[in-house]
Amino acid sequence: MAELDKLDVDLLRLIAEEPRAGVREYARRLNIARNTATSRIAKLEQLGVIVGWRPQMDLAPLGYEVTSFVHVWIAQSQLEATLGRLARIPELIEANTVSGDGDLLCRLVAHNNSHFEEVLQKVQQLEGVQRVRSEIVLNRRIWPRVIPLIEKVRSDM
Known part of the structure; x- marks a missing residue:
């Protein structure tokens, strides 16, 4: 620590x-x-x-009612260049390199399912992207949080 x-x-x-x-x-x-x-x-x-x-924000009141997680497979040696291209998509709000399924796990938002399909196609068509797999969030049950973890760290001291 x-x-x-x-x-x-x-x-x-x-x-x-x-x-x-x-x-x-x-x-x-x-x-x-x-x-x-x-x-x-x-x-x-x-x-x-x-x-x-x-601040932590709920984007639904701004019209972005669909949230999804998208696994992205990147061509070998294309990660940095592809990240630069992905960063130009405003609906892509987070990207993380991951172990396991795919090279990146991205969080995307969209107005509705039709708009999500358009955004997903933008991602799929980027140079360096080999394949994608998406999962739409039905309902966020636990928002990102750190207080329980901070309490655990404090009790372990």
Whole structure:
């Protein structure tokens, strides 16, 4: 584990629970100086534990009601170039290299099934893409979360 102590983990939990609370509020709740909270947050960013401050969003109210996971097989030695081409598709919101089935696991969104088919065809037609396999999400049951994991790390300390 990175160079973290219980204060770092407690701070992470607060940030995960209420990312908009601000440094002053984190310091107050942890009963530490504001400068301590600021330096600990900077340390967590430097260690790569905190990688961004983006809000978690449901894209359905923006008209993207279909979410899918797409396995993509890439031609040998074409990964980086193909990733560049994939990044130009706005509906592709995440791509991860994976072991197992395919080379990439991508998350795509679309307005409806017809639009999803269009986006999937764009992916299939990209140079470097050999094949794809898709799975449409019917309902998100558990949103991305970290608090249970932070609690586990804290209890293991």
